Amino acid sequence: MAHRFADAAGTDPDDNLSLPGWLYTDPEYFEVEMDRVIRPSWQIMCHESDLPNPGDYHTLDYLGESVIAIRGNDGAIRGFTNVCRHRAMRLVDGPTGCAKKLVCPYHAWAYETDGRLTGVPMRADYSTLDMKENGLAAVDVALWRGFVFVRLEDRGGPSVAEMMAPYEAEVAPYRFEDMRTISPVRLRDRQVNWKNVGDNYSDGLHIPVAHAGLTRLFGRSYGIEAQDWVDRMSGYLDDNPRSNFWEAVYQKHLPRVEHLPDSHQRLWLYYKLWPNQAFDIYADQIDFMQWLPISPTTCVLREMAFALPDDGLAEDERRTMKLVRYANWRINRVVNAEDTWLITNVQQGMASKSYTVGPIGDSEVCLRSFARKIRGLIPEARLHRAPAPGWSRRPRAAI
Numbered sequence: 001m002a003h004r005f006a007d008a009a010g011t012d013p014d015d016n017l018s019l020p021g022w023l024y025t026d027p028e029y030f031e032v033e034m035d036r037v038i039r040p041s042w043q044i045m046c047h048e049s050d051l052p053n054p055g056d057y058h059t060l061d062y063l064g065e066s067v068i069a070i071r072g073n074d075g076a077i078r079g080f081t082n083v084c085r086h087r088a089m090r091l092v093d094g095p096t097g098c099a100k101k102l103v104c105p106y107h108a109w110a111y112e113t114d115g116r117l118t119g120v121p122m123r124a125d126y127s128t129l130d131m132k133e134n135g136l137a138a139v140d141v142a143l144w145r146g147f148v149f150v151r152l153e154d155r156g157g158p159s160v161a162e163m164m165a166p167y168e169a170e171v172a173p174y175r176f177e178d179m180r181t182i183s184p185v186r187l188r189d190r191q192v193n194w195k196n197v198g199d200n201y202s203d204g205l206h207i208p209v210a211h212a213g214l215t216r217l218f219g220r221s222y223g224i225e226a227q228d229w230v231d232r233m234s235g236y237l238d239d240n241p242r243s244n245f246w247e248a249v250y251q252k253h254l255p256r257v258e259h260l261p262d263s264h265q266r267l268w269l270y271y272k273l274w275p276n277q278a279f280d281i282y283a284d285q286i287d288f289m290q291w292l293p294i295s296p297t298t299c300v301l302r303e304m305a306f307a308l309p310d311d312g313l314a315e316d317e318r319r320t321m322k323l324v325r326y327a328n329w330r331i332n333r334v335v336n337a338e339d340t341w342l343i344t345n346v347q348q349g350m351a352s353k354s355y356t357v358g359p360i361g362d363s364e365v366c367l368r369s370f371a372r373k374i375r376g377l378i379p380e381a382r383l384h385r386a387p388a389p390g391w392s393r394r395p396r397a398a399i
Helices: 027-038 160-174 194-201 212-218 245-253 315-350 365-377
Strands: 043-047 056-062 065-071 077-081 096-098 117-119 138-144 147-151 180-190 223-226 230-236 267-273 277-281 286-295 298-307
Touching: 027 286, 027 365, 043 056, 043 065, 043 180, 043 286, 043 298, 065 147, 077 138, 138 160, 160 230, 160 267, 180 315, 194 267, 194 286, 194 298, 194 315, 194 365, 212 230, 212 245, 212 315, 223 365, 230 365, 245 315
Parallel strands: none
Antiparallel strands: 043 147, 056 065, 056 096, 065 077, 138 147, 180 298, 223 230, 230 267, 267 277, 277 286, 286 298
């Protein structure tokens, strides 16, 4: 298949253009994108400390799959699809739990925490059953700085460590491995294509236009950059007096965090990992968000928050840190509401027949990087309008 990847000068003719609007609404394209982009990608599950004991598990549901990450009796964390090999019953229900064995609630087939099938009622009734061949279906698990990631398929993409390699030195002082979950997983439905969430997250140009609070916090310090597999956004809290109450509280009471260098004390860092998840890193805590696709025009935001334990702090220091984290939440609650309004309206605009593609400015390096990867995986994403239905099932033609 010939692809229009470069012109005579060796440059990509689409590199200064956004992804076309039909990619944000089309059901057929959505199915292709789920297969080529989301299924082979890493997805955060939880922190290692959320699985402290043998049998502790977390689940993650996406793309019609349910995945279990469980700590085995040997201490290792493994991943499996949440599907009994007998009649496809889900083995566990709910986001967390603990089980010495995973016992199917339908016919009581039993699996060890390492996935082995060890219990089958009426075993003699299954004359051809190979117990060794009918253990739980495994999925890949990766541990990166204390966080647990899973992926449904390995198609040779980069590891989480490889994606974050350009910023390892920058994140090292935060001691991710020692962090603990400080809030339960939150799920928030959004009536937008998943890509609109990520596009907005990495868009630096809208900050001074649409986020008055962040603009007050950062002044002119907000910046963006793009590496191969991760976008980095950042801003420094300036020292100007605040008129907003919660911004003033955060600015005044944010304590010095001893394990961080001076350069990180008043730095807000944002990392977006390919293709659909992000860290928000503050001196006081770390938030993690992923946007899981549901349909061409809907997704769910899955959010978690982590921090180092406050056990070593004096009582007044713990109260101050609690206040600062609450102020952080109040500030970002406003930002989230602003972003929700923005992406909802963009999604509506993507459905307009008048919209095909838009220009990408030289400074919009993150949007350019994301679009380039999507086009590389799905060449049809170069088409400004949707092809005739059934295109994904026909023999591939040149684009």
